[in-house]
Amino acid sequence: MEVIHSISNYHPQRSSILTIGTFDGVHVGHQKIIRNLVENAKKQNLSAIVLTFFPHPRVILQKESQIKMIDTMEEKKRLLEKLGVDFLIIQPFTLAFSKMTAVEYTRDILVHKLKISKLILGYDHRFGRNREATVADLKQFGLDYGFEVEEIPAQDIDSIAVSSTQVRKAIATGALQKANRYLGRPFSLTGIVVKGDKIGRKIGYPTANIEMEEDDKLKPQEGVYLVQCHWKGKKLFGMMNVGKRPTVAGKETQIETYFFDFKGDLYGKRLRIDLLEKIREEQKFDSLDTLKNQLDADQNSCQNLIPNYQ
Numbered sequence: 001m002e003v004i005h006s007i008s009n010y011h012p013q014r015s016s017i018l019t020i021g022t023f024d025g026v027h028v029g030h031q032k033i034i035r036n037l038v039e040n041a042k043k044q045n046l047s048a049i050v051l052t053f054f055p056h057p058r059v060i061l062q063k064e065s066q067i068k069m070i071d072t073m074e075e076k077k078r079l080l081e082k083l084g085v086d087f088l089i090i091q092p093f094t095l096a097f098s099k100m101t102a103v104e105y106t107r108d109i110l111v112h113k114l115k116i117s118k119l120i121l122g123y124d125h126r127f128g129r130n131r132e133a134t135v136a137d138l139k140q141f142g143l144d145y146g147f148e149v150e151e152i153p154a155q156d157i158d159s160i161a162v163s164s165t166q167v168r169k170a171i172a173t174g175a176l177q178k179a180n181r182y183l184g185r186p187f188s189l190t191g192i193v194v195k196g197d198k199i200g201r202k203i204g205y206p207t208a209n210i211e212m213e214e215d216d217k218l219k220p221q222e223g224v225y226l227v228q229c230h231w232k233g234k235k236l237f238g239m240m241n242v243g244k245r246p247t248v249a250g251k252e253t254q255i256e257t258y259f260f261d262f263k264g265d266l267y268g269k270r271l272r273i274d275l276l277e278k279i280r281e282e283q284k285f286d287s288l289d290t291l292k293n294q295l296d297a298d299q300n301s302c303q304n305l306i307p308n309y310q
Contacts (some may be wrong), residue, residue: 004087004089007089012047013047014115017044017117018039020050021125024167025252027184028161029152039084046118049086057098058146068168068216073214075188075190102132102141105127108121117147174221180275188274191267191271192211193208195267204292208256210271220275224242224298225239225241225276225277227275239279239295257273276305276309
């Protein structure tokens with residue numbers, strides 16, 4: 001997959017099939033659209049293109065500076081490449097870009113620049129200045145400019161339409177199994193292992209402290225989680241604590257993971273850790289001994305669940 005920053009840097013060699021969106025999470029609904037895109041492109045010998053935007057349009061249009069993304073851009077790239085996309089175009093989203101009319105957007109971007117033969121869109125897609133145009137308008141533009149439009153109906157799971165908002169809510173409330181079902185994969189955190197205060201080591205639970213790579217990445221609800229990590233060809237299971245560590249009077253939220261049956265130095269290593277299930281809420285304990293007893297119980301709970309993920 002070739003990653004291109006800005007539509008202006010794309011120079012097509014052939015016509016394309018395109019889909020458009022932020023695709024935050026690349027959840028099961030997104031996957032249905034993209035698999036359809038790739039399948040169509042292969043059959044017709046066309047380029048499969050995903051057009052996405054950075055920053056998220058809501059940051060620019062609604063001043064939502066606090067919006068957190070399910071995936072970092074690097075994670076999104078990895079997921080889209082795995083699905084077989086030929087080109088990922090990351091368009092800088094600006095106020096000027098947002099003010100293009102639907103006609104300008106269709107004629108100048110989709111037809112003249114991206115040379116689309118077909119456009120595949122998700123349910124209820126809107127576009128153009130003030131999101132003024134609908135899929136019905138696009139279908140009319142398709143007749144005018146010679147491209148086909150296909151709308152993918154809403155993908156439902158448990159009668160709830162899957163959306164990035166639903167996924168974010170599930171992660172933020174600790175409903176990891178629901179979130180992972182929506183995503184079709186485990187929600188993950190990626191970061192560098194940094195040195196901590198080594199309190200865990202004192203009680204027999206040395207942890208890898210993860211420093212997140214991007215500030216706009218969504219963090220899970222505070223608590224203890226069963227996790228997995230692929231390291232040097234081996235799947236490691238462990239338990240992660242997300243929180244302020246009230247037992248030792250911590251002030252900042254930290255992400256710490258203890259891996260079962262692992263010995264080694266992970267400092268400075270980049271890890272991607274999958275969150276599988278939430279085990280319990282974060283708690284304050286009277287002493288380190290009491291905390292250790294709880295961690296023993298947490299490890300036992302996690303190890304009883306591991307067979308479900310092997």
